[in-house]
Amino acid sequence: MHVPDGFIDLPVSAATGAVAAGAVAVSLRGARRELDERTAPLAGLVAAFIFAVQMLNFPVAAGTSGHLLGGALAAILVGPYTGVLCISVVLLMQGILFADGGLTALGVNITDMAVVTTVVAYALFRALVKILPRTRRSVTVSSFVAALVSVPAAALAFTFFYWIGGTTDIPIGKVLTGMVGVHVLIGIGEAAITALTVGAVIAVRPDLVYGARGLSAPLKLRVGGELVDAAPASGPGPVAARSTRKVWATGLVTALVLAGFVSFYASASPDGLEKVAADQGIDRKTEPHHTGDSPLADYGVKDVDDARISGGLAGVIGVAATVVVGSGVFWVVRRRRTETAAAGGNA
Amino acid sequence: MGAGHAHTLYRHGHSPVHALPPHCKLAAVFCFVLVVVSTPREAVWAFALYAVLLAAVTRVARIPAGVLLRRLLIEIPFVAFAFLMPFVVPGDQVHFLGLSLSVPGLWGAWNVLAKGTLGVAASVILASTTELRSLLLGLQRLRLPPMLVQIASFMIRYGDVITDEMRRMSVARRSRGFEARGVRHWGVLAKSAGALFIRSYERGERVHLAMVSRGYAGTMPVIDDVTASRAQWTYAAALPVSALAVCLLGWTL
Secondary structure (H helix, E strand, O other): OOOOOOOEOHHHHHHHHHHHHHHHHHHHHHHHHHHHHHHHHHHHHHHHHHHHHOOOEEEOOOOOEEEOOOHHHHHHHHOHHHHHHHHHHHHHHHHHHOOOOOOOOHHHHHHHHHHHHHHHHHHHHHHHHHHOOOOHHHHHHHHHHHHHHHHHHHHHHHHHHHHHHEOOOOOHHHHHHHHHHHHHHHHHHHHHHHHHHHHHHHHHOHHHOHHHOOOOOOOEEEEOOEEEEOOOOOOOOOOOOOOHHHHHHHHHHHHHHHHHHHHHHOOOOOOHHHHHHHHOOHHHOOOOOOOOOOOOHHHOOOOOOOHHHHHHHHHHHHHHHHHHHHHHHHHHHHHHHHHHHHHHHHO | OOEOOEOOOOOOOOOHHHHOOHHHHHHHHHHHHHHHHOOOOOOHHHHHHHHHHHHHHHHHHOOOHHHHHHHHHHHHHHHHHHHHHHHHOOOOEEEEOOEEEEHHHHHHHHHHHHHHHHHHHHHHHHHHHOOHHHHHHHHHHOOOOHHHHHHHHHHHHHHHHHHHHHHHHHHHHHHOOOOOOOHHHHHHHHHHHHHHHHHHHHHHHHHHHHHHHOOOOOOOOOOOOOOOOHHHHHHHHHHHHHHHHHHHHHHHO
């Protein structure tokens, strides 16, 4: 999936470059928390491991073989921040040294293969580990699912970049089915190998698997014939819950910038799918959407004439509305939960 | 004896291109690729001129043409993709040798092929004329975060070690009669990957301890700080500036 030069146009390359730089900056700070001051040597060695493991070919069927992408594996073994850093470094070196992936497409490549795979895989992995019972098997199962989803997610992200900034007008439906179809197959191999690898590491050194931290049973001491909880080790405990306000603000700003700025650059001409539909007369049969005359219909603000500015404005308004609705739901749910907790406490 | 200190991609030499400071070369290659990508694809002659420019640089750097061409093979997967384009893109059709090809698809394929090949060629020239260590120093001089450069340098330094470790494991597997034939053998390969991860991680810890015991405090000392003179910057700028002239001509004509 290494994108070469000239595949994605310059505005989108620049925008993804900014996203990639931001993600790497955040990861540099986060990786210090994951690996303390050993960051440089350890992350470097893990990057070398990812580099080597990408050369490990596994046979799929007669004659064909696939190789690991490693995003999910890195996120689960060493943590999401270090994972993003390692894969980014691998991509940077592949771009400069091996000419694998274009220099101007570095932003697209890093956003796609380092950020999207790692973040999707790790988010899914954490959620599953929380839901499933706290056993080693559930860690393996979660890593299987996380890796399985992460690869088509990257393909989806690529299709999205291609849709807003592709230099050739291939109907987006074809790109989507092609990319996602192939990568679902790749994802199955990736998932199996990732799950087996994580399982193998857990069997030998469970303490090394970042995603399985907090899984080991608490240490008990036998004092005078009775089992007593040992004093908690003074080592780095689970990362303290930090204020979510900063994360929240960063996410909101990123979403606003993407929605407003990137959609400003996205061409105002009909996209591939709409074009195919128009060419083949499919759209004559479609009935106007029942909100077709709402002020935000067709991703544009009604009384603003410039197509690009109106598109950007609609994107910003859309993000704002999503945030308001999302936080409303979250707030209601949280309130109810605290109320039931209080009620349970009283009963 | 010199193996392990120089990368296989690097070709030792004393040409003027080899002598340029690495950050000048990095900046020049990046600007060149940027210019190439922003050229309109209809200006076919402009891409021919870019190729001539790169050929001139190859000549000055005394890289054999065969080496350059062989390393261009890396982009074969995308060539295959580009050849698909004329068949899947809708638009006006032309008939050629009994095949029905679409005109926008042909333009798209040409666009990706030309720009991708020029980008790959520029990167290959950079990697062939610049030593790895100085490439990393150059990245640092171009204000890449030092931590990122350190991670990259460790990756490069230990990449061969880890790869060799993997090859030894593969030799051990094969000498015991193992041959990966299908899905049933994924378990063995994954266990090897797991073992490789544990070995890499533990090696990382040992390396870190060894560094701490020698006074490492989070930053690496820079021993040979390369600075570029104005003349060297001008020399390195020759490629992107002439490319920019071609690009501007391509937009106006």
